[in-house]
Amino acid sequence: MLKPISVILSFCLILLSILAQADDATLLLERSDLAAKQLSYNGVFAMQKGEKLQSIRIIHRADGQGVIERLISLNGVEREFIRTNNMVTCIYPEGKRPQADRRPLGHGFPSDLLDRMVSAIDYYHLTLGQRGRVAAYQAQELIMQPIDQYRYGYRLWIEKDTALLLQADLINENGQVLEKFAFSSVDMNEEIADLLLQPQMVGNKMSWNRRDTQATINDAAKNTSKWKVTWLPEGFELTGHQNRFARNGSPLEQRIYSDGLSSVSVFMEKIRALHGHLKGGSKMGTVNAYGSIMNAHFVTVVGEVPAKTVEKISSAIQYIEE
Amino acid sequence: MTMNHSELLSALVDGELQGTELDFVLQILAEDKSAVAQFQRYQQTQDVLKGYGERGLSYNLANKISLALENEPVYSQKTRQHTAQVITLPTPFWKQMTGLAVAASVGALAVVGVMTQPQLASDTPMAAIDPPDKVITVAQTGERWTVDEPEIEYRLNNYLLEHNEQTSSAGVFSYARVVSYGAE
Numbered sequence: 001m002l003k004p005i006s007v008i009l010s011f012c013l014i015l016l017s018i019l020a021q022a023d024d025a026t027l028l029l030e031r032s033d034l035a036a037k038q039l040s041y042n043g044v045f046a047m048q049k050g051e052k053l054q055s056i057r058i059i060h061r062a063d064g065q066g067v068i069e070r071l072i073s074l075n076g077v078e079r080e081f082i083r084t085n086n087m088v089t090c091i092y093p094e095g096k097r098p099q100a101d102r103r104p105l106g107h108g109f110p111s112d113l114l115d116r117m118v119s120a121i122d123y124y125h126l127t128l129g130q131r132g133r134v135a136a137y138q139a140q141e142l143i144m145q146p147i148d149q150y151r152y153g154y155r156l157w158i159e160k161d162t163a164l165l166l167q168a169d170l171i172n173e174n175g176q177v178l179e180k181f182a183f184s185s186v187d188m189n190e191e192i193a194d195l196l197l198q199p200q201m202v203g204n205k206m207s208w209n210r211r212d213t214q215a216t217i218n219d220a221a222k223n224t225s226k227w228k229v230t231w232l233p234e235g236f237e238l239t240g241h242q243n244r245f246a247r248n249g250s251p252l253e254q255r256i257y258s259d260g261l262s263s264v265s266v267f268m269e270k271i272r273a274l275h276g277h278l279k280g281g282s283k284m285g286t287v288n289a290y291g292s293i294m295n296a297h298f299v300t301v302v303g304e305v306p307a308k309t310v311e312k313i314s315s316a317i318q319y320i321e322e
Numbered sequence: 323m324t325m326n327h328s329e330l331l332s333a334l335v336d337g338e339l340q341g342t343e344l345d346f347v348l349q350i351l352a353e354d355k356s357a358v359a360q361f362q363r364y365q366q367t368q369d370v371l372k373g374y375g376e377r378g379l380s381y382n383l384a385n386k387i388s389l390a391l392e393n394e395p396v397y398s399q400k401t402r403q404h405t406a407q408v409i410t411l412p413t414p415f416w417k418q419m420t421g422l423a424v425a426a427s428v429g430a431l432a433v434v435g436v437m438t439q440p441q442l443a444s445d446t447p448m449a450a451i452d453p454p455d456k457v458i459t460v461a462q463t464g465e466r467w468t469v470d471e472p473e474i475e476y477r478l479n480n481y482l483l484e485h486n487e488q489t490s491s492a493g494v495f496s497y498a499r500v501v502s503y504g505a506e
Contacts, residue, residue, distance in 0.1 A: 240488050247480055256488050265485040269477075273335070276471045278478065284467045289478055296344060302481045 025126035028142055031163035032156070033114035038062050039164055042196065043135070043186025044074065049179045049285060061192035070197050080201045091201045114165060117154070120261035123147050123235040124154075132157065134166040135183040149173050150233035150309040151262040152286070162188055170286060173306050178286045217241045225253060227268055231316035233309060235259035248272070257313075264303030264313060271296045281307050290314040327354075331361045 040061045047054045055074040061067070066085040073079050080091045117124075129141030134157045144154040155177075157167035167182035221243040240256030246269050253268040271277075277298045278291030290310040291300045299317055301310040330347040350357045467475045 242488075246477075254484060254488070256485070258489060263485070263489040265481065265488070267481050267484075275477075276473050278469060278474050282468045282474075282478065284478070284482070287482060289467070289481070291474075293344075298477070300478070300481055302478070302485050 025128050025142055026121060028128070028140060028158055028163065029114070029121070029126065029144075029156075030118060032142075032158045032165050033118050035159075035163040036114050036165060037067070039162060039188060040190075040192050041164065041186050041188045042190050042192060043183050045181060045183045045186075047179070047181045055184075059192060059196050061197060068197050070199070072200075078201055080199050082197070082199055089199075091199050093201075113168065116261045117144065120235070120259045123151065123259050123261075129155070131160075134159075135186050137166060137186075139166050148233060149306065150312070151259065151305055152178065157182075159188075164188060172286075173308075218243065221253065225255075226320045227253065227255075227266075228318045228320055229255070229257070229266060229313065229316055230318060231312060232257055233259070233305075236262075236264070239263070240265075248275075262303065262305050264301055264305055264310060266313065266317065267298070267300045267302065269298040269300070271298060281311055283307060292317075295319040327357060328360065331357060334361065 040063070042057075042059045044055060044057050047056070054076070057072045057074055059070045061069070067083075068085075069081075069083040071081040071083075078093055082089045082091070124144040124146055127143045127145070129143045131138065131140055133139065138160040139157040140160055142156040142158055144156065146153050152173075153171040155169040155171055156165060158164070159166050164186070166186070167180070169177045170179040172178050217238060218241055222238075222241045224243075225241070236257040236259050238255060239258045240254070242254050244252055244254070246252040250272045251270045255266045257264050257266070271293070275298075277293060278289060278300060279293070280290065282289045282291070287302065287304050288307045288310045289300055289302045290307075290313075291298065292314055293299065294317065297319075299314065301314045301317075303310060327347075327350055330343065330350070333343070334347050351361060467478045469475050469478070
């Protein structure tokens with residue numbers, strides 16, 4: 001009689017332990033999100049993607065006036081970024097012409113990533129991993145395992161006391177690290193003087209006003225669209241829908257679906273003349289694309305998700321005949 | 323060649339075909355050399371009318387079509403491949419083609435980001451980092467689309483730029499992908 005009761009009790013204890021750990025992991029992620037916005041620090045981090053390694057010094061000050069941040073590339077061509085609350089300035093050597101994304105730098109580093117992680121928390125299993133050292137600090141590993149095979153996972157290392165994100169790995173469905181960011185050294189006790197936030201490079205400048213250009217849903221585009229997507233990964237919702245023209249003048253419809261962290265765009269571009277187009281899958285780094293031709297349109301799904309995700313979404317796209 | 327085929331070829335040049343008609347006319351081009359020649363004449367005429375000049379005329383369209391179609395016998399939406407394939411068709415926009423290679427490389431740089439320098443081998447652990455317990459190597463990830471055609475790469479780069487602009491979904495490395503130099 002006692003045996004079944006002890007089994008049930010053991011099961012309950014294990015369950016409670018798992019739930020408690022999940023709560024702890026969620027709290028840690030939320031603490032880290034907050035720390036990224038509130039802490040001041042001066043350090044060097046490396047970013048690795050495939051064979052490429054970029055080393056960058058970051059000087060980040062957060063105070064009552066907001067956030068100001070300076071980044072200096074330490075290898076390759078010299079360049080600096082100065083980011084304030086509303087402006088991003090890139091300083092680059094004379095004679096070099098920067099190619100700039102029109103939405104630069106998001107909402108800061110690394111808070112942008114953490115913000116999005118918190119918003120997508122329902123689609124990941126959060127667990128605490130091992131403890132270790134990163135950049136000479138004691139750190140706690142936080143594992144973000146996706147609930148399905150249609151998005152990438154993350155492994156974070158968060159400083160034990162301040163909750164500053166010290167390392168982040170982007171993990172594919174096979175457990176391989178696709179990209180890695182990690183501090184090699186960071187000082188969180190130093191007061192950041194104004195001088196440290198002044199650009200030291202002499203050269204050309206390019207500035208952007210930061211825009212909150214979150215994707216919007218154009219009702220007219222949505223109502224007149226002849227396309228239907230019949231399957232999406234769990235949690236993915238329409239977050240943007242626009243009609244415009246491609247650079248070659250062809251009508252182009254773009255839909256954006258996201259779970260808050262991962263996102264894909266579906267492009268339907270009318271074929272105006274004979275052009276080659278992707279048929280099947282292609283990838284660049286962590287981004288996958290899947291292309292097809294349907295009803296005289298190039299239909300392409302693009303996103304930083306596994307290959308099977310873009311392929312499955314592509315197969316779920318339908319043209320609604322009038 | 324029938325009158326109907328000629329009309330279809332003309333419509334193909336104008337980019338007006340879709341669905342089964344598009345599949346049908348591509349099949350004709352795959353099988354009928356006279357159709358390819360006629361298509362070429364229509365194409366050249368349109369290029370001249372649009373003021374694209376003579377630059378592209380020396381390009382052997384017929385051979386390109388034949389070669390491409392030999393390798394791509396099926397253009398139907400119904401057939402899906404797991405690996406990247408290219409539907410290679412002759413483009414009328416020679417003007418676009420002249421700058422295509424440059425544009426493609428610039429586009430790639432724009433999304434690849436600042437990490438443009440030759441660096442360490444992939445199995446090299448992160449510099450100056452004391453990783454917890456074990457060294458984790460970063461998987462090989464290409465810096466360019468796995469496609470053969472510059473035109474397709476260019477289009478995919480444009481799509482990716484549009485996607486990033488709308489979503490700020492640049493993963494862990496949003497900073498690194500933002501700016502690079504076109505004149506490295």
